[in-house]
Amino acid sequence: MKTDFRELKVEMRQRIMAGVWPLGTMLPNEVDLAEEFDCARATVNRAMRELAEEGLVDRKRKAGTRVRKVPRRQVSFGVPLVRAEIENSGARYRYALLRSEVSVVPDWLRAKMNLPEGVNVRRVQAMHYADGLPYQYEDRWLNLEYLSEAEGASFADTPASEWLVSQAPFSDVEMSLSAQTADVDVARLLECDTGAALFRVERCVWQQGRPITFARLLYHQGFNLTTRY
Amino acid sequence: MKTDFRELKVEMRQRIMAGVWPLGTMLPNEVDLAEEFDCARATVNRAMRELAEEGLVDRKRKAGTRVRKVPRRQVSFGVPLVRAEIENSGARYRYALLRSEVSVVPDWLRAKMNLPEGVNVRRVQAMHYADGLPYQYEDRWLNLEYLSEAEGASFADTPASEWLVSQAPFSDVEMSLSAQTADVDVARLLECDTGAALFRVERCVWQQGRPITFARLLYHQGFNLTTRY
Numbered sequence: 001m002k003t004d005f006r007e008l009k010v011e012m013r014q015r016i017m018a019g020v021w022p023l024g025t026m027l028p029n030e031v032d033l034a035e036e037f038d039c040a041r042a043t044v045n046r047a048m049r050e051l052a053e054e055g056l057v058d059r060k061r062k063a064g065t066r067v068r069k070v071p072r073r074q075v076s077f078g079v080p081l082v083r084a085e086i087e088n089s090g091a092r093y094r095y096a097l098l099r100s101e102v103s104v105v106p107d108w109l110r111a112k113m114n115l116p117e118g119v120n121v122r123r124v125q126a127m128h129y130a131d132g133l134p135y136q137y138e139d140r141w142l143n144l145e146y147l148s149e150a151e152g153a154s155f156a157d158t159p160a161s162e163w164l165v166s167q168a169p170f171s172d173v174e175m176s177l178s179a180q181t182a183d184v185d186v187a188r189l190l191e192c193d194t195g196a197a198l199f200r201v202e203r204c205v206w207q208q209g210r211p212i213t214f215a216r217l218l219y220h221q222g223f224n225l226t227t228r229y
Numbered sequence: 230m231k232t233d234f235r236e237l238k239v240e241m242r243q244r245i246m247a248g249v250w251p252l253g254t255m256l257p258n259e260v261d262l263a264e265e266f267d268c269a270r271a272t273v274n275r276a277m278r279e280l281a282e283e284g285l286v287d288r289k290r291k292a293g294t295r296v297r298k299v300p301r302r303q304v305s306f307g308v309p310l311v312r313a314e315i316e317n318s319g320a321r322y323r324y325a326l327l328r329s330e331v332s333v334v335p336d337w338l339r340a341k342m343n344l345p346e347g348v349n350v351r352r353v354q355a356m357h358y359a360d361g362l363p364y365q366y367e368d369r370w371l372n373l374e375y376l377s378e379a380e381g382a383s384f385a386d387t388p389a390s391e392w393l394v395s396q397a398p399f400s401d402v403e404m405s406l407s408a409q410t411a412d413v414d415v416a417r418l419l420e421c422d423t424g425a426a427l428f429r430v431e432r433c434v435w436q437q438g439r440p441i442t443f444a445r446l447l448y449h450q451g452f453n454l455t456t457r458y
Contacts, residue, residue, distance in 0.1 A: 017437075070310070070394055075404055079302035079458070165299050175304055178453035179408035179426040197408040197426035202453075208246075224407035224431075229308070 003037040008047040011037070016056055016067055027057065027065045075229045079175075081161055082128045082136055082217075091130035097156050098125040098189075102144065109141055113204055113211040120144040122151070124160045127189060133220070134190045140215040147212055164205070164213060171207040177225075178202070180218070192221040199223050232266040237276040240266070245285055245296055256286065256294045304458045308404075310390055311357045311365055311446075320359035326385050327354040327418075331373065338370055342433055342440040349373040351380070353389045356418060362449070363419045369444040376441055393434070393442060400436040406454075407431070409447070421450040428452045 003011075015021045027033070030044045037044070048065050051057045055073060059065045086093040105121045115121075121141045128136040140160050142150045147167065155163065180200050187194040201217040232240075244250045256262070259277070263270045277294050280286045284302060288294045315322040334350045344350075350370045357365040369389050371379045376396065384392065409429050416423040430446040 073308035073402075074305050075308050075402075076303050076305045079304050081299070172457065173302075173304075174455065174457050176453045176455040177406060177428070178451075179428045181410070181424070181426040195410070195424055197410040199406070199408045222407075224405045226403065226405040228401065228403050 003039040003043065005039075005043045005046040005050070008033075008037055008039065008043060009050055012047055012051060013056065016051075021067050023067050024069045025067055027067065029064060073229065075227055077225060077227055079173075081165065082138075082159065083162065086128065086130040086135055089130065092132075094129040094132065095157075095159050096127045096129065097154070098127060100124045100154050100156070102151065105141075105143075109214060113143070113214055115143060115145070115211060120151070122147075122153075124155050126155070126159060128159070135220055135223075137186060137189050137218045138215060139218075140213060142213050143211055146207070146210050160213075161215075171205050171212070173206075174204045176202045182218075182221070186218060190218065190220050196221045199225070232268040232272065234268075234272045234275040234279070237262075237266055237268065237272060238279055241276055241280060242285065245280075250296050252296050253298045254296055256296065258293060302458065304456055306454065306456055308402075310388075310394065311367075312388065312391065315357065315359040315364055318359065321361075323358040323361065324386070324388050325356045325358065326383070327356060329353045329383050329385070331380065334370075334372075338443060342372070342443055344372060344374070344440060349380070351376075351382075353384050355384070355388060357388070364449055364452075366415060366418050366447045367444060368447075369442060371442050372440055375436070375439050389442075390444075400434050400441070402435075403433045405431045411447075411450070415447060419447065419449050425450045428454070 021027060027048070028036075030041050030048070033044045034041045048057065048059060052059045052065070056068060057065050058068050080088065083093045083095075100122065102120055102122050105115050105119050109115065109121065110117065121143055124138070124140045124142065126138045127134060128138065138159070138161075142160065144151050149167070153163065178200050179197050182190060182192055182194055182196045182198055184194050186198070187196065190198070192198075198221060199219045201219075203215045203217070204211065205213045250256060256277070257265075259270050259273045262273045266273070277286065277288060281288045281294070285297060286294050287297050309317065312322045312324075329351065331349055331351050334344050334348050338344065338350065339346065350372055353367070353369045353371065355367045356363060357367065367388070371389065373380050378396070382392065407429050408426055411419060411421055411423055411425045411427055413423050415427070416425065419427070421427075427450060428448045430448075432444045432446070433440065434442045
């Protein structure tokens with residue numbers, strides 16, 4: 001049976017890791033590899049393309065494929081809804097709306113999302129609990145210029161994030177990860193000491209170039225986001 | 230000219246985003262799409278595969294391809310060496326070793342990385358500066374059972390991370406992002422107030438199943454890791 005691209009990829013990766021194809025050197029060309037592995041040239045091409053996507057090799061249109069000297073590493077995180085994040089961990093999810101009100105956009109948000117003066121926004125503050133314990137405090141702003149349905153919605157029962165997925169499923173997101181200390185109000189909500197270091201996620205979301213929402217998410221003390229790559 | 234897979238992908242994505250193919254519905258089959266777009270079935274297949282990788286559609290072997298109800302979002306970060314991270318921002322990089330010494334592995338690390346009792350480790354504490362300002366404090370442990378060359382190396386001039394890339398370029402990493410407060414020593418090194426909230430990255434690294442290093446990286450106050458997706 002002919003070699004498929006997955007088998008070929010495993011074999012090529014092993015040669016790179018074992019130093020048969022040393023760091024920085026050229027790989028054999030596609031025609032030779034196709035002959036060696038008794039497979040189509042397209043199979044070699046696909047295997048090389050995926051190794052390039054993984055950052056192990058560099059492909060140049062004319063020059064061929066080279067083993068990278070320093071592998072380009074990428075780390076990926078899933079971005080699930082907070083409900084799914086909690087339920088996937090086996091815990092029971094609970095949502096509690098703290099406050100939801102419409103106002104004129106504050107200056108800092110206008111600057112951050114490049115909004116026109118005087119536009120109305122809805123601010124939604126809410127808590128997300130895992131098995132009854134504070135998990136995440138959400139402070140979200142919705143741009144009513146484009147999300148006019150949010151003018152009347154209160155988000156008493158449904159988190160704004162879930163409503164947004166149905167309104168704007170395919171959007172551009174700028175995400176920023178950082179740390180901040182808990183002030184008195186946040187410490188009360190997340191049941192931690194004032195001054196505790198909290199993991200913070202901020203998201204600006206655009207749909208088709210239009211700014212639609214900004215959210216600041218503060219996670220409970222001790223939270224960590226873990227992944228393997 | 231025949232449609233290539235990139236053009237096809239753009240068109241298919243637009244149909245999904247415009248609701249021509251609504252959330253949760255089946256796409257037309259490959260044969261029909263190949264006919265509509267005057268292209269090979271393999272071209273349709275590749276476009277669908279990439280849309281699936283992006284989390285827009287779900288493919289089932291027999292059942293066909295469906296638009297996802299809730300797009301699966303993934304966010305990716307590059308993981309450059311700290312020198313590249315700093316130099317790519319246009320700043321001047323400086324490395325300063327604080328301390329480098331060999332000892333028997335402490336219990337907490339033995340538990341964390343599943344090391345045998347009594348193995349020797351080298352602990353390397355170092356600072357990374359951007360334009361003369363503290364950027365990152367690194368507290369790293371190297372497992373001398375497998376990194377025997379690190380027995381004699383002092384890391385006075387070369388950061389351990391750069392040395393490791395040459396020793397173990399293709400490795401498995403578990404990365405954990407969180408927040409911690411600065412104690413007196415860390416505050417002095419990162420030139421911030423005691424109690425400041427700091428962004429923390431912890432990495433365990435294995436090569437071919439063997440634990441080789443654990444690093445705790447504390448970033449300067451106000452640091453954030455930003456990406457778009």
